[in-house]
Amino acid sequence: MTEKIGLFTGSFDPVTNGHLDIIARASKLFDKLYVGIFDNPNKNYLFSLSERTQLLQEDLDKFGNVELLVHQPELTVRIAAEKHVTALVRAVRTASDFDYEANMIYFNREMTGVETVLLVAQPELAMISSSRVRELSGFKQDVSRFVPANVNKSLEEKFGRN
Amino acid sequence: MTEKIGLFTGSFDPVTNGHLDIIARASKLFDKLYVGIFDNPNKNYLFSLSERTQLLQEDLDKFGNVELLVHQPELTVRIAAEKHVTALVRAVRTASDFDYEANMIYFNREMTGVETVLLVAQPELAMISSSRVRELSGFKQDVSRFVPANVNKSLEEKFGRN
Amino acid sequence: MTEKIGLFTGSFDPVTNGHLDIIARASKLFDKLYVGIFDNPNKNYLFSLSERTQLLQEDLDKFGNVELLVHQPELTVRIAAEKHVTALVRAVRTASDFDYEANMIYFNREMTGVETVLLVAQPELAMISSSRVRELSGFKQDVSRFVPANVNKSLEEKFGRN
């Protein structure tokens, strides 16, 4: 049996319970799962790369077969080739996400032959996104249902909480 | 490493190149892939169960890790539990398929905890379905681009060809 | 202030937690809410009209301003006119429901001028439908998370439970 290797990438600014659910589920599909965190020097993040890396690493510690990768925003498919990845993992939340994902999947396969599997977000987590978390935190709203405890604490330190 | 096992089910009335592409791709994702062929005695099929089984088996012979299962139309999730399946595999062709699939995935997980991965059909295969193949064959049209050679031959014997 | 009156209709074969959530929410929007249960003599129901009426009535007792109506499958808009309804209430679960609802709303307004408000199902209830409940119960699956206790008991009596 060849080792089955997955790769799930994102900005994780910040990591949410939605991301962690996909990671937990993907970690059971593959023998090894890489989680790739992008850094794009031209983009404005709420959390710096080192903050995002630390928060995500803390939340990944409980998974035995998950390894965090930090990389420049190259084409994901290059990382996939280098790490002998069996399939990329993408989360899809609504039908309106689908056409975008299908397009990415097509070009990733055309460029390098890499496979992609879609995992459908659980209904109670499908509404959450990092951008919504940032927006609500900016209004000092309680987002503790949507993010892991360490992220919640960091957001509270940045913005305060009503 | 636990063995990773997939299950892809359908009526396969008849099997198309679209099905075979999904099976080929899924066979690389898992250590072992089951392909489940349903028989519902209350349903009218173009091909009998034994015809469908024979046609599909011929096309699966080239895959080293794919095994055909024939079963009554029970809940797929029961077969999944019995065979220690890691994940069900579903093909999705268009955004309009998505909400239906998301609903099935939800109930399959709620009932038994089984995971489902979606594979997006390749653009040139996304248009093909068994029902379209049956309809076009009924009009004696050439469907040889859409089905494997053995299915094409069986359709020609049933309907003739212009 | 004119009395604000709502009307929510369905087959309720059987009533689900999804229906009851919409009814609870709509009962707060209107001074009075009618819940209309259809009977179409040409249609096959799992539960008879008197069973459906009894189950639904039991679940509506806790609402102070909700009244059950039983009627032949006439155009809903006629009931609406007769009862001086301010607006019909419809639940919508996914984007793929939307175009169908928009069409119904258009013709209901064109025919009689009646208004319709859409309530979006909560994510954790959006997956539930009466047809899925009937199908799962037919496979003796536990549907107690999806229906009120009295419906669950009735389904268990009809089908048994694994």
Place this chain on the structure above:
Amino acid sequence: MTEKIGLFTGSFDPVTNGHLDIIARASKLFDKLYVGIFDNPNKNYLFSLSERTQLLQEDLDKFGNVELLVHQPELTVRIAAEKHVTALVRAVRTASDFDYEANMIYFNREMTGVETVLLVAQPELAMISSSRVRELSGFKQDVSRFVPANVNKSLEEKFGRN
């Protein structure tokens, strides 16, 4: 009977016939309807806040139970809580609007418990948006079918008309 209070918010840059149709319909659903006009100092509007307020107020005068609110771009839900709002009102034009609205509705309810009702735009008004009106006016096109007379006059003064 508790008073039923609605809240419909927007930038109204400028108010269109589509907005006014939703306001007219919502004013019949509720005993009182607030219309909230946002001002975001960081955003570029075609019409200033005082222009937008004046234009909208002129068009709301004919409604007996509609009151205009001007506010900073806080979370709408805070205004809703302060004004004891029964439900937010949102217009939805196409299926592609739906997932976005469903997401907003979810978070508004999660944050504060506020309800939201969707009204489907009438087909002949569903195409209109403030941004399209601004774009067409910029090309000196006649938009008098799409906006109230006072807005049409203001647009003509700003841009001229072919």
Place this chain on the structure above:
Amino acid sequence: MTEKIGLFTGSFDPVTNGHLDIIARASKLFDKLYVGIFDNPNKNYLFSLSERTQLLQEDLDKFGNVELLVHQPELTVRIAAEKHVTALVRAVRTASDFDYEANMIYFNREMTGVETVLLVAQPELAMISSSRVRELSGFKQDVSRFVPANVNKSLEEKFGRN
């Protein structure tokens, strides 16, 4: 210049203002437009083939370059080849129609190389369908806004009118 020939087909049970708008628009796109009316002996129509043909012919008389074709429910593409058709014409009303149409277009082209153009229904006509007209007429509702005068008269004779 080669003659440009279009073909628009349907059951026309009965023809609606929506169909007639598409026919009027398509008649300007092509030098000649065929309108094909299907007869499927296995299908239940409200109007017989001769009734549908007569009603449609009356409404097509005003178009100088439109010719009615009556035919068995063969593949439309065969008629298209026989009549040297430049393109099939299809009406599309909503995004949810699109994937179905795209599939039909694909197979029509694959089978015979025939082109298809889509015309988007006007908003105020996009809600109308023959099936909705039949349903509303069955409830004795006034459908005179949705169908030509001769169809309205025939529906009234069949069903009466409230």
Place this chain on the structure above:
Amino acid sequence: MTEKIGLFTGSFDPVTNGHLDIIARASKLFDKLYVGIFDNPNKNYLFSLSERTQLLQEDLDKFGNVELLVHQPELTVRIAAEKHVTALVRAVRTASDFDYEANMIYFNREMTGVETVLLVAQPELAMISSSRVRELSGFKQDVSRFVPANVNKSLEEKFGRN
């Protein structure tokens, strides 16, 4: 027979095989087809107007009835009126494109009465867009399957190729 004239417009930054397929198909629908290339001085293009014009002209030479128009980013409908255009041609790739196109079509007709026909992109070309081509070229990927030879050469000169 009046001359049937089509107009297909875009930025063509750069022209892709998807554009050329639509142009080839549209050139058969009309006696004459104009292809309009926009220049918006406020927009950042990868290729200058003269580069885009030259590349596109080279690829249009083989069509006997296609003429290239270069123009400022006025409303397309003005060009259409000036050139006595029978219909605008738009390509549509997915259901998620549809609502946007339907809106544009509506306003173009409302403003000037001009008709629009939609051509559905072929499945194997539906994934391609100029923006994806620019993005992939920026990563030095081989895009020769997606663009004509002259564009491929120009992209290679700009970016190099892995």
